[in-house]
Amino acid sequence: MTASGIAESAVQAFAAGERQRFLQHNPRSVALAERARRSLFGGVPMHWMSDWSTPVPLFVERARGNRFHDVDGHDYLDFCLGDTGSMFGHSPAPIARAIAEQAGNGLTTMLPGEDAVVCGERLAARFGLPYWQVATTATDANRFVIRWARAITGRKVLLVFDGCYHGTVDDVMVRDRDGRTVHRPGLIGQARNLAKTSRAVPFNDLPALEAALAPGDVAAVLCEPAMTNIGMVLPEPGYLDALRRLTRQYGSLLIVDETHTISTGPGGCTRAWGLEPDFVTLGKPIAGGVPCSVYGCSAAMAEAMRIARAHAAEAPGGHGHSGMGTTLSANALAMHCMRANLEEVMTDAAYAHMHAQAARLAEGLRQVIGRHRLRWTVTELGARCEFQFCERPPRNGAEAEAAFHDSLQMALHLYLINRGILITPFHNMTLCCPDTTAADIDRLLATLDEGLGELLALPGARED
Template sequence: MHSSGIAEKAVEVLRERERQRFAERNPRSLALAERARHSLFGGVPMHWMSDWSTPVPLFVQRAQGARFFDVDGHEYVDFCLGDTGSMFGHSPAPIASALREQAGNGLTTMLPGEDAVVCGELLAERFGLPYWQVATTATDANRFVLRWARAITGRKVILVFDGCYHGTVDEAMVRVREGHTVHRPGLIGQARNLTQHSRAVPFNDLAALEAALAPGDVAAVLCEPAMTNIGMVLPEPGFLAAVRELTRRVGSLLIIDETHTISTGPGGCTRAWNLEPDFVTLGKPVAGGVPCSVYGCSAEMAQAMQLARQHASEMNHGHGHSGMGTTLSANALAMHCMRANLEQVMTAAAYEHMLAQAARLAAGLRTLIGKHRLPWSVTELGARCEFQFCATPPKNGAEAEAAFHDSLQMALHLFLINRGILITPFHNMTLCCPDTRAADVDRLLACLDEALAELLAIPGAREA
């Protein structure tokens, strides 16, 4: 029995109907999928693009604002927004303009321009951390900060929360099972034992965190202020303040990954909740959809980083290699776009609109859940919200995972796609951008209402 309260047989009936509907209305996507099989591994340029609810990938032709069009000419309202990569909408006008401006002025030079200085100043102002570095992806930013943390503390262990998401950083590819840190299921090509230098504990569990920090060997705690990838999990009151106090007490650093939680406001949860981290990392939307990421640090960390560099040079009898940075990091194109994004797109006014629409959506979801008498709940975090197949919002990754009903989620997502609405795959998360309209929110709610009514009308749909 699923906590969703929906019987599997009913889910399969609905899903099969929707699979047939998709095939009938998307002949060009089907043809491209067949063609792609012969040149792209798995038929897609990145393997997870085939993990959506559709029978074959939905091929996109163009996107603008809160909408995109597929190759069959269908228009969609997009509440996925590249899973945060396009959090401020697809191709915002200032970003499109910045791309045109920089196109003829050099794309990458390995040297800084004025844009870099302005970006550093704007980031410091937003997050309250004075010094910044630029990378290409959030994975890069997290990986580089972990190197700094180990160099500064002289420790090797990294602590993460069970069910966390920090890109593809090795240290985060662990879970908690029966109180022990184990490898995350599904890892491919894993050569070394990650549990030697990674430790995972449940989110919102202060006792487990304190015990994991007690040996004094943890270089840093790497965490999202709220979990966003195992199903959304919010911190309980006082939890993050206690994390900060505990890490300081044992000499471990605190790294806050705002890549998803930047949906909360212009300075993320770091500024909104006064988290006082040693480092902050941020990727995906920071340059308006152009690949770019950043990490910031306190003045104390900047001084410690300088000492670590000096020590490494002395030990290696020369400049050596830090193990950080790629040639395209902080390229001129990305920096110009990030400056435009910070100055003109990622504004307080944009957030005010986004948060209002997300609140409207969350309220509507709660009304729908009540109307259909379902044991589900809704979690909100700024511009994003999620409906989850459990009666009360989960408190940790294990509870969020226990509420999964993958086939039900896939069937509902496919129903929405077939009617021109996209939400984030892999769970039921939505994101509102500056271009999201009240009518878009109402359309999503009406469509989900229709899906639930049709599902619950199937005989035996409700589990006893």
């Protein structure tokens, strides 16, 4: 029996018709996919771009606000928004202007400008952490902070939560299996045993957390304040307070990754929930869609970093070789765009609109699910919401994963794409941006309602 309560045979029949419809209505995408296979591995610039629900990749021509257009002339409502990379819409006017302004004034120099100072000041005011550094991706920011944490504490072990996602940092590619840390399934080309220096425990499980911290060898806990990439998992009341207390008790640092949870507000969960991390990391939307990431730290961590760097510099040939930083990090274009984003795009007013629209969408999803008598749940986190194929909100990554019905999710996504609506792939998450309207939400709800009606009308579709 499937987690969703919908028979696999019905899902396959439903999906087959949608695949045929896509191929018929997207001849230019089909032709570009065939051409791309001759020069791009898998026919796409990043191999995971071929893992969407479409039978061939959907090729985009242009995007603006909460809409994009494909090469076949179709217009789409976008509730994926680059999986948070364009959380405030595609090409917001202040970002487009900032790109044009900087284009003639140099793109990268390896030197700071006033934009960097302003960005540091504004980040400190938003998150309550006084010191900041800039990288290019959230993966980089997380990798660098892990290095700092190990240098500061003198410990090697990183603790993460089962089912976590923190970019492509090697150290986080682990899972918990019956209390044992193992490599994440599907991991390619990993040459070392990650379980020697990484430890995974279930989210929302305080006894497991304390047991993992108790040996006193954990440099840091790296976490999202709410899990977002294995299906949304919210923290239970008091859990994050206990996490902070236990990390302090056992001498471990706390790193909060806000890359997705920035949907909660201008200062993420860190500010909205009064968290007190040692470090915060954030990538994706921070520069309005231009590649950029940041990490911030407390005054105590800044002093510890200074001492660690000084000690490293004393080693023969050690000066300037921290192993952190890339040539294009904090380039002039990214800094100018981040400044515009922080000053003009990531505003309180923008968040108020996004949150109101997301709440409307979440309530509408509950009504659609109820109308079709499905035992699914809807989870909200600021501008983000998700429907999951389970009766109760999952408590941890394993429960969220157990609710997966991959073929059903892919079929529903393809049904929406065929009717001009995109939601986040690989799970059922949506984002609302400042351009999202009530009419856009109503269209998504009506289309999903129709799709579920068609699916459930197939013979033997319901398993219960």
